[in-house]
Amino acid sequence: MKKRIPADSAQRLRLMHDRLARAYGPQHWWPAHSPFEVILGAYLTQNTSWKAVEVSLANLRSANALSLEGIRKLSVDQLRELIRPSGFYTRKVPAIKAFVAMLDAEFEGSLSQLAATPTVALRRKLLELAGVGAETADAILLYALNHPVPVADEYLRRIATRHRLIDPAPDKSRNGYESLVQLTRDAFAFDPEPDHAQLFNEFHALNVAVGRAHCGKIPDCEHCPLAGDLRRTGRSIQ
Structure with a gap:
């Protein structure tokens, strides 16, 4: 109701x-240098402060892993260690990996192809992913993929x-x-x-x-x- x-x-x-x-x-939001960094930030900021997220993003940047290719190359254990400051890493790591796997399997690893999906269908697809609630899905849609959603x-x-x-x-x-x-x-x-x-x-x-x-x-x-x-x-x- x-x-x-x-x-x-x-x-x-x-x-x-x-x-x-x-x-x-x-x-001039979201504070990120690329759409994929926005997506990572949307996952990492769940249940934690943005200051903690910034530390995790800095770790990924130092490891040359702040990109789709970088995340693909990292093992689960490596990614877990790099994002540890954001907390809940045992849940966030498989969620991030699942997003990249979906992107590779259904959109040829292209964020541009993903962004071209109609908003309603794309929101539904994001919500089907592990670790993605409504706020995370909408943040990805708006800030990373430029869809007009609050x-x-x-x-x-x-x-x-x-x-x-x-x-x-x-x-x-x-x-x-x-x-x-x-x-x-x-x-x-x-x-x-x-x-x-x-x-x-x-x-x-x-x-x-x-x-x-x-x-x-x-x-x-x-x-x-x-x-x-x-x-x-x-x-x-x-």
Whole structure:
């Protein structure tokens, strides 16, 4: 059962995006040098901090393995050791290897061929892979393959919960995630001829920026760019 979305939530979220864009400016995300590095980062960042991911990526770069060919050549044990700083490596290593195996078997090892697959079919294919949930699949689609899909992360969940954009507050289930995705789509639905991939890219990055600064596990709302939304809707600032 999907969460109910209040009628004005999409408009409010669109205005919140505009405030964040004015406050933080362009974010130029994802922090990576190649599409495949984005994909590795999407796997590695599961259940860990980005600082830990950066260490793992640096290890792979030093080993000349930050590429499809590099990952193919690494043994499971070698890859496990290189990504150890990201944690959960016994689960992440086979997941990364499974992605590369799928790419080689079905798309001739080509990310361009993979990216040419229609979005709905490609998302389904990614979700069939071990170790790929909805957020990981959407991050790969948006940031590595340039498909116009929103990414609903923990920061957006907190924002939506604390600003009561979805009532009741979204949970961490698949239904909760998809409700946040739909809310984001609705927020940008009326942009004239938009580049939705770029819009969703910047919106997710802006959520990360405000989340790190103000919307952590304990909110710090006083000087948050989104504090005005709380005031105008009669909600208290934490």
